[in-house]
Structure formats: C-alpha cells, structure tokens
Amino acid sequence: MWTTIVQIMPYAIVFTIPLLITALGALFSERSGIVNIGLEGLMVVGAFAGAFVIFKFQELWPHNVAALWLGLLAAMLVGVLFSLLHAFASINLSANQIISGTAINMIAGAITVFLARNMTGSGNIRITSGFSRYDVPLFSEIPIIGKLLFTGTYDTTWLILLIVAVSTIVLYKTPFGLRLRACGEHPHAAEAAGINVKKMRYMGVMISGAFAGLGGAIIIVTFAGEFTGSVSGLGFLALASLIFGQWKPLGILAATLFFGFASTVANVSQVIPSLAVFPPVILKVFPYVVTLLALIVFSKSSRAPQAAGEPFDSGKR
Amino acid sequence: MDYAVEMLDIRKEFPGIVANDDITLRLKRGEIHALLGENGAGKSTLMGILFGMYQADRGMIKVSGKEVRIGNPNVATKLGIGMVHQHFKLVSTFTVTENIILGSETRKGLVLDVKTASKRIEQLSQRYGLNVDPHAKIEDISVGMQQRVEILKMLYRDAEVLILDEPTAVLTPQEILDLGIIMKNLIGEGKSIILITHKLKEIKANAHRCTVIRRGKTIGTVDVASTSELVMAEMMVGRSVTFKVDKKAASPGEIVLQVDSLSVNNNKKCLALNNFSLEVRAGEIVGIAGVDGNGQSELVEAIAGLRKPESGSVRLKGEEITGLSVRSRIHRGIGHIPEDRQKRGLVLDYTIAENMVLEVYHREPHSKRGILNKAAIKQYAERIIASFDVRSGQGASSIVRSLSGGNQQKAIIGREIELNPDLLIAVQPTRGLDVGSIEYIHRRLVEQRDKGKAVLLISLELDEILNLSDRIAVLNQGERIGVVNASETNENEIGMMMAGVTAEGGGEA
Numbered sequence: 026m027w028t029t030i031v032q033i034m035p036y037a038i039v040f041t042i043p044l045l046i047t048a049l050g051a052l053f054s055e056r057s058g059i060v061n062i063g064l065e066g067l068m069v070v071g072a073f074a075g076a077f078v079i080f081k082f083q084e085l086w087p088h089n090v091a092a093l094w095l096g097l098l099a100a101m102l103v104g105v106l107f108s109l110l111h112a113f114a115s116i117n118l119s120a121n122q123i124i125s126g127t128a129i130n131m132i133a134g135a136i137t138v139f140l141a142r143n144m145t146g147s148g149n150i151r152i153t154s155g156f157s158r159y160d161v162p163l164f165s166e167i168p169i170i171g172k173l174l175f176t177g178t179y180d181t182t183w184l185i186l187l188i189v190a191v192s193t194i195v196l197y198k199t200p201f202g203l204r205l206r207a208c209g210e211h212p213h214a215a216e217a218a219g220i221n222v223k224k225m226r227y228m229g230v231m232i233s234g235a236f237a238g239l240g241g242a243i244i245i246v247t248f249a250g251e252f253t254g255s256v257s258g259l260g261f262l263a264l265a266s267l268i269f270g271q272w273k274p275l276g277i278l279a280a281t282l283f284f285g286f287a288s289t290v291a292n293v294s295q296v297i298p299s300l301a302v303f304p305p306v307i308l309k310v311f312p313y314v315v316t317l318l319a320l321i322v323f324s325k326s327s328r329a330p331q332a333a334g335e336p337f338d339s340g341k342r
Numbered sequence: 343m344d345y346a347v348e349m350l351d352i353r354k355e356f357p358g359i360v361a362n363d364d365i366t367l368r369l370k371r372g373e374i375h376a377l378l379g380e381n382g383a384g385k386s387t388l389m390g391i392l393f394g395m396y397q398a399d400r401g402m403i404k405v406s407g408k409e410v411r412i413g414n415p416n417v418a419t420k421l422g423i424g425m426v427h428q429h430f431k432l433v434s435t436f437t438v439t440e441n442i443i444l445g446s447e448t449r450k451g452l453v454l455d456v457k458t459a460s461k462r463i464e465q466l467s468q469r470y471g472l473n474v475d476p477h478a479k480i481e482d483i484s485v486g487m488q489q490r491v492e493i494l495k496m497l498y499r500d501a502e503v504l505i506l507d508e509p510t511a512v513l514t515p516q517e518i519l520d521l522g523i524i525m526k527n528l529i530g531e532g533k534s535i536i537l538i539t540h541k542l543k544e545i546k547a548n549a550h551r552c553t554v555i556r557r558g559k560t561i562g563t564v565d566v567a568s569t570s571e572l573v574m575a576e577m578m579v580g581r582s583v584t585f586k587v588d589k590k591a592a593s594p595g596e597i598v599l600q601v602d603s604l605s606v607n608n609n610k611k612c613l614a615l616n617n618f619s620l621e622v623r624a625g626e627i628v629g630i631a632g633v634d635g636n637g638q639s640e641l642v643e644a645i646a647g648l649r650k651p652e653s654g655s656v657r658l659k660g661e662e663i664t665g666l667s668v669r670s671r672i673h674r675g676i677g678h679i680p681e682d683r684q685k686r687g688l689v690l691d692y693t694i695a696e697n698m699v700l701e702v703y704h705r706e707p708h709s710k711r712g713i714l715n716k717a718a719i720k721q722y723a724e725r726i727i728a729s730f731d732v733r734s735g736q737g738a739s740s741i742v743r744s745l746s747g748g749n750q751q752k753a754i755i756g757r758e759i760e761l762n763p764d765l766l767i768a769v770q771p772t773r774g775l776d777v778g779s780i781e782y783i784h785r786r787l788v789e790q791r792d793k794g795k796a797v798l799l800i801s802l803e804l805d806e807i808l809n810l811s812d813r814i815a816v817l818n819q820g821e822r823i824g825v826v827n828a829s830e831t832n833e834n835e836i837g838m839m840m841a842g843v844t845a846e847g848g849g850e851a
Contacts, residue, residue, distance in 0.1 A: 198453040199453050200454060203440060203454060204445070206433075206436075207433050210436070211433045211434070215433075217415065217431040219419065220444070
C-alpha cells in the first residue's frame with residue numbers, strides 16, 4: 026500500500042498543478058462576482074498558445090529552457106486576452122455569465138484546432154521537449170515526506186505553489202483582496218465605499234484568464250507534450266474543485282490534490298498490481314461520485330460569494 | 343449664520359416628473375435637521391443630490407459657505423458629507439473593521455494594517471458611545487449595531503455632516519432610544535445631522551428644526567420645539583389628519599382562528615414559540631405586542647403555513663389546517679401581509695399586475711386551461727391600484743422594484759384585502775410608511791373588521807397596536823404573557839408585559 030502511494034504521489038502532484046492554478050484563477054473571478062464557467066476554454070487557448078510558441082522557439086533554439094518559459098508567458102497573455110471576451114459580455118453588457126462562459130468554451134475548442142491546422146498542417150502541435158523532472162536536493166532525503174513531495178518534481182510545481190501562497194496573502198491581507206472580495210459579496214457596499222466595481226471585476230476575470238492559460242500550458246510542458254485541441258475536462262474539474270474547496274485557497278489546494286490523486290489512481294491502476302484488483306470503471310468514477318456527495322453535503326453551508334453570477338447594476342435598489 | 347450645508351433652489355427632473363422643484367434646505371452647524379415628507383415627496387432625491395448620486399438640473403450647493411459641485415459620492419466624502427442608507431451597505435462576511443476601512447484602507451507597506459484601524463474605530467466608538475466591537479462579523483451582530491457601524495464608517499472618514507435616511511425603520515423601540523442618544527453625542531461633538539424621516543414622534547424627540555417638503559416643493563422650515571406634531575403632519579400631507587383611529591366598539595362573532603398550544607422552532611432549531619394559544623373572532627382586531635424576535639415571526643409563519651410547528655394545532659373556522667399547504671390556506675380564507683415586503687411580499691422584478699395575481703393566477707378569469715389571460719389580470723390589478731391608491735410610473739405594467747416602499751406596501755395590502763379573507767394577518771403593515779399612508783391603511787384594516795372579518799395584527803409599534811386592536815396579546819420569549827382588552831390597558835402596562843412582567847389580572851381575558 027505504502028509503496029503504491031509513494032509510486033503514485035509524484036504523478037498525482039504533477040496532475041494536480043494545472044487544476045490548482047486554474048481553480049485559483051477562478052477563485053479570483055468568483056470572489057469578484059463573476060462566475061467563470063469558461064475555464065475549460067481558457068485552458069485550451071493557453072495550451073494552444075503555449076504549445077505554439079514553444080514549438081516555434083524550439084525550432085530557433087533547440088534545447089533551451091527559455092522557450093518553455095516564453096511559452097508559459099504567452100499562454101498567460103492569451104488567456105487574459107481571451108478572458109476579456111467573457112469580462113466584456115458579463116460586466117459591460119450584463120450578459121448571463123453561464124452563457125458567456127459556455128460560449129468561451131465552444132469558441133476556444135473550435136478556434137484553436139482551426140489555427141493549429143492552418144499553422145502546422147495537423148490539428149496537433151507537438152513540442153520537442155518539456156521541463157525535466159528532478160529530485161529536490163536535501164529535501165528529498167527527508168524520511169516519508171521527502172519521497173512523497175520532493176522527488177520527481179517540476180519547476181512549474183514550485184512556481185504554482187508560490188503563486189498560491191502569494192495569492193492567499195493578496196486575497197486576505199491586502200487592500201486589493203479586501204476590495205475584490207467586497208465586490209463579490211456586496212457590490213453596492215463596495216461602490217458606496219468609492220470602489221470601482223467594474224474595474225475590480227475586470228481584474229478578477231483577467232487573473233482567472235491568466236491562471237487558466239498558465240494551467241493549460243503547464244499540461245503541455247509537463248505530462249502531455251502535445252496540444253490536441255482539448256484539455257479533457259480539467260477546466261470543469263477545476264470549477265468543481267473551487268466549489269469543493271469552498272472558495273478558499275487552502276480548500277482549493279486540498280480539493281485539487283484529492284482530484285489529482287484520485288484521477289492518477291484511475292489512470293495508472295492497470296499497471297500497478299495492487300490497484301488492478303479494482304474494476305477500472307469504479308476508480309474512474311470515484312472522484313466524480315465523491316464530488317457529487319461533497320456538493321450535497323456542503324450545499325447547506327456553502328460559502329459562495331453572495332453576488333457571484335449577478336450582473337452589477339448600480340441603480341438597482 | 344453659520345451653515346454647514348446650504349442647498350438653494352435645487353431642481354431635479356426625471357422623465358415624467360419633477361422630483362425636486364426649487365427646494366431650499368439650510369443646515370446649521372451642530373443641529374439635527376429633520377427632512378419631513380411623504381413617500382415620493384422627493385426627500386431621497388434631494389439627499390441623493392447632496393451625496394453626489396444625482397446631479398441637480400439647477401440650483402446651488404454650498405458647504406461651509408463655499409459653493410461646490412458634487413459629481414459623485416467620493417467628492418461628497420471628501421467634503422465631509424456622509425450618508426447612512428436605509429438599506430445598509432455592509433458586507434456580511436466581513437468584520438466591522440474590514441467594512442469600515444473598505445475603500446480607504448490603512449496599510450503597512452503593501453498589506454492591510456487592520457490593527458491600527460481597529461484601534462481608531464474602538465476610540466471613535468467610545469467617544470460617541472456607539473459600543474461597537476471592531477472585530478465582530480457583520481452577520482453576527484444586531485441590526486441596530488449594523489447601523490452604528492454605518493455611522494462609524496462616516497466618522498472614520500471624518501464626516502462633518504451626516505445624512506441618516508429613515509434610520510429608525512429597522513430598529514426596535516429600545517434601539518430607537520439609543521439612536522437618539524447617539525445623535526445627541528454626535529452634535530455634542532460638533533457634527534451636523536440631516537434626519538430623513540416621516541415619523542413625527544422622532545422629529546419631536548430629536549430634531550431642532552424641520553424642513554417639510556411635499557410633492558417636490560418646500561412647504562416650509564419650522565422650529566420643532568414650538569410646532570405641534572399635528573401642524574407638521576398637515577404641512578406634510580397638505581390636509582388635516584387625525585392620529586387617533588376612528589372606530590366603533592367591536593362586536594366579536596364566531597371564532598375564526600383558534601391557535602392551540604402551538605410550539606414552533608426558529609431557523610436555528612430552537613424553540614421560538616412555546617405552547618401558545620390564542621383565538622381571534624370575526625369582527626375583532628387582535629394585536630400581538632412584543633419586542634422584535636420574541637416569536638412573532640414564527641407564529642405568523644405557522645399560521646400562514648410557511649413553517650411547520652413542532653406541536654399544537656391551528657384551526658380556521660373550526661377546521662384543522664395545521665398540515666395544509668399555503669395555497670389551500672389562502673383558498674380557505676387566510677390573507678397574509680408579510681413582515682418583509684421585498685422578501686416575502688413581492689417579486690420585485692415582476693410588474694404590479696403580475697404581483698397582484700400571485701395567489702390567484704390559477705383561477706378564472708386570470709387563466710383558463712393553463713394559459714394566463716393578460717387582459718383580465720391587468721384589469722384586476724388596475725382595480726386594486728385604483729382602490730388602494732398605488733402610485734407608479736406606468737400603472738399596472740410598472741416593475742414593482744421601481745415603486746417607493748409605501749406604494750409597494752399599499753399594493754400588497756390591496757392584493758390581500760381584495761381576496762376578502764376571513765382572517766387577515768397583518769405583520770407590521772405600516773412599517774416605513776408616512777402618516778398619510780398609515781392613516782389610510784389603518785382605516786382599511788378597521789374596515790375589514792367592521793365587515794365581520796378577523797384581523798390579526800403584529801406590530802413592533804406600540805402606538806399602532808394600542809390604536810387599532812380590540813384585544814392585545816403580549817409575547818415575551820415565545821410565551822404568551824397575557825391577553826388584555828385594549829380599552830382597559832395603557833402603554834405602561836403593555837410595556838411591562840413586553841418585558842416579561844405579568845400584569846395583574848391580565849392572565850386571561
């Protein structure tokens with residue numbers, strides 16, 4: 026049992042990271058009052074932009090890690106640009122945020138495959154190499170947790186964990202965070218305090234776009250290595266993690282880790298003898314069943330931002 | 343003369359109406375100045391202009407003698423003008439300190455400095471006798487304290503002129519007294535207060551001067567001490583008014599509502615109403631007196647079918663209705679004017695017409711074979727609008743949200759009375775309304791009684807209970823303290839009973 030967990034854990038963490046950063050972005054968006062169901066689409070455009078930029082730069086400078094970092098940066102920028110569509114529709118036009126988000130998901134899948142075909146000839150973009158894994162010196166020697174947490178890690182993992190820590194501070198300890206949360210809970214109160222609600226909501230959605238784009242690109246540079254036109258539902262899983270994690274950074278960390286671990290167990294079950302005894306279908310549905318149960322249990326005590334999903338109309342009494 | 347704020351010949355038109363027609367208001371430094379007017383008279387618009395939410399079409403605003411242009415609320419804040427809105431603007435999941443500093447945060451480097459802020463809030467709270475805990479969460483504190491947080495918010499921003507928009511509408515009698523003391527403390531420290539209200543008693547108790555406006559025009563500014571309530575009421579309404587409800591002695595008939603040892607839990611699953619019994623007969627008004635939160639809401643909800651009782655029974659005209667649905671209770675003759683008109687009374691984004699048929703849309707002529715008959719609904723609504731004087735921009739097709747509170751309330755009352763219920767439950771029917779509307783609604787309630795209907799009145803306003811009721815039941819902590827005849831009691835006795843002291847001989851009646 027223990028050896029199985031030690032075997033699986035590094036893979037689970039790798040799988041968790043894109044979920045974590047995407048869910049964290051959604052946290053900013055929803056805390057500002059905008060529901061972002063377009064995470065899946067934003068991850069797709071991030072994955073596409075990342076893969077494309079890395080593909081081009083790796084042609085120029087083979088074996089240079091800078092190409093990967095540039096790809097991640099490009100993914101964030103494209104994520105921001107794409108999220109502006111959602112921001113404009115839901116903030117300026119007071120559109121229904123679910124419909125706008127769904128539109129983002131649909132347009133993202135279509136436009137990236139179209140562009141990929143035009144640019145590379147096939148719908149897929151393969152990068153020559155991603156980040157490499159390494160054991161963190163000294164830390165990986167620590168008994169128990171060294172094996173679990175510090176072996177086979179990527180640079181991106183540490184980057185994302187740093188972003189989570191910084192985000193937590195920003196959200197709870199800075200004026201920006203206070204204002205952002207006020208806009209999601211009671212935008213009229215924020216407005217009365219002289220805060221520009223629209224601006225704060227734009228910030229929330231743009232952060233969400235950047236983080237989801239980054240999440241999509243991290244899939245490419247770590248475990249996927251290839252853009253295929255989809256992120257196979259990870260965006261929706263991130264949204265579920267946000268709810269499961271009760272709109273709190275540490276809650277999201279726990280929720281995404283749970284999903285990451287459970288999905289990895291399902292994915293590798295056939296090659297690990299001690300897991301092969303379970304029918305694969307049970308392992309595959311397990312995280313989703315737990316999500317459903319969790320949503321039922323938490324529905325009573327849900328701490329969703331009160332104004333999330335509601336267009337802000339400053340004249341409304 | 344030293345004026346803190348002068349608003350001179352302010353005119354503001356909205357499409358279709360002149361909200362403010364050359365209104366002049368002068369606020370002396372250190373005074374409490376009441377702004378009195380009926381609902382829709384233009385008080386809120388005028389204060390909105392002062393606070394920068396609207397721009398006046400014409401006229402001049404002077405702050406401390408200097409002419410200013412107030413383009414938005416931030417400018418007003420900088421000029422030292424603060425406003426406590428009728429609906430508080432507080433984030434319920436934040437602490438008191440977080441709410442107060444929101445928008446003008448104290449920082450230490452890049453991060454918030456909550457400590458310094460809460461220390462300052464603590465000092466301000468002590469200085470003005472506000473008694474607010476800076477670390478409490480808004481969702482955990484009482485409405486009265488939330489209001490004091492709003493006041494602190496202005497003081498924290500160094501406001502010199504405070505606008506209080508109907509501050510007592512949501513307060514209990516004790517909290518209203520406390521607010522009076524707080525206002526005195528504030529002017530003692532040199533602040534000036536504009537008090538928007540239509541409660542004459544409070545003006546009499548607190549204000550120095552009073553400006554009366556009616557239908558957008560200044561009627562006059564009077565010295566409160568030398569002007570009687572009656573005169574101010576007449577200035578506001580434009581005709582003579584009576585405070586005493588004119589009614590004959592009741593002639594109670596058969597029992598309509600019989601509540602038998604009813605026990606009801608509140609939302610926190612604690613017993614809120616304990617073993618309560620009461621009967622209401624045809625042709626009488628029974629009032630329930632009590633401080634807010636002593637089981638009144640639970641009692642009403644149990645009778646109306648909105649909440650399941652733990653034990654006991656409710657009978658209507660002898661028929662057991664304890665387990666029936668809300669709709670079948672309405673069908674059997676219960677009308678309910680709910681406590682919170684915006685939450686339970688109306689669908690705010692529906693039109694008046696749609697709201698008027700909420701309980702009867704499924705009956706002919708409002709619908710046939712599952713299809714709504716818009717023309718019949720409109721006609722029905724227009725009848726209610728006409729007979730209850732509901733004022734709105736576009737008649738039956740106005741969105742209810744756009745109506746003033748008083749007109750929203752009149753619409754609800756019209757809807758319920760139009761059903762001609764055998765039992766009418768009226769919960770705080772005149773909350774937040776002006777003298778004219780109160781008089782009108784009281785008359786309609788007495789009219790119901792005189793038609794031989796039973797009326798159950800729940801109100802936090804002791805005057806209203808004493809004026810309207812034939813019998814009064816007093817609730818304290820979910821228990822019936824006693825039932826007394828209105829003609830044989832007085833404010834003191836009821837007040838004692840509300841505090842839990844059983845009156846002599848008042849046990850049964």
